[in-house]
Amino acid sequence: MSKLRFLQTLLERSVGPLVLALLLPAAAHATAPAEKKAGASIKAATQSGRTSAPARSSKKVLPRSVVRVVPEKPSFGALSGLHGTSDALDLKSSVALVMDQDTNEILFGKNLQAVLPIASITKLMTALVVTEASLPLDEMLSVTQDDVDTEKGSRSRLTVGTQLSREKMLHLALMSSENRAAHALGRSYPGGLDAFVSAMNAKAQLLGMVDTRYVEPTGLSSKNQSSARDLATLVNAAHQHQIIRELSTSPEYQVAVGKRELMFRNTNGLVRSPAWDIGLQKTGYISEAGRCLVMQAKMAGRKLIMVFLDSTGKYSRIGDAERVRRWIHDSAPAAAAPGARPDARLTS
16 A cells, blocks of 8 residues: 555544545645655666665765864963064074084074073983983884873883883984983983983083073973073084984984884984075974074085074974074185174174
8 A cells, every 4th residue: 555545544544434435635745746756666677687775865965073273272372472582683592592513693583682482402411411421322212101102292212111112212312302211311321311301401500501491301391491591502412423323314214113224314304404404403392492403504614503493383493593593604715704793783
């Protein structure tokens, strides 16, 4: 029995023929399209050799996903109003320093009085302390749960249990800013982590880094702070060691981690640029510090130390370095002359 006939019989029994005469047209109109559609589907299926039920629409209504955008925390420099400082090179870094490594002459300065978090620039001091301690580079170190970041919750490709030599840990800490590698280096120092942090601060004092303080070896803590002048001093001291120069400027490095071969790359793409002759570098980032970069590089016949702190934007520190490079080359004749000083407007 068709749906229409079934409905007609049901109405006839319940409301009587008179009322049915009034309802029947509407009922027929309501059920006919569905029945016609079903009949057409069955007919089409029969002709094609199929006897399955009428096809249903494959379209599904999916619930809208809710994306919660968490704004990035403002850096200490932004909170201090340093981003409002303008300069002749239009740098995005709120703190910057360009210094002649041989003469200590400051060619460019911006907010040099500021003391800010330095993020993974910290690892330069970590490397300096490890190197000058003359610890065996071939000694195997293990990544433990103590090396897992509880400060920022950052990830690492070095899983707990990974075993690498001290030299490989140092390589990854300098080149790809590996936090667990840096922490393992500090933890394995004679006397443990506390002794290592004390050695970091003692070395800073010995170098005359009066604005600098360390509380851990990775840079994840915003309490690791310094100034541009102090960091230039650190770059110069670290540059005296060949191993730090080589490992920090290595473009990439493949490491066997368990049964896997992992490729790590330098966090500073400028080391792969033929336009640059970089002798040492280190990048850094946490939200409190902004994007940071320190380098030693040769250009226009001079050895220069560059410091960029609290830069806004993922690639802005690289852009700032390029602006400085172009400025140095554009003013090369005057800048390279003995005793010559750059435009005084660029020094603050």
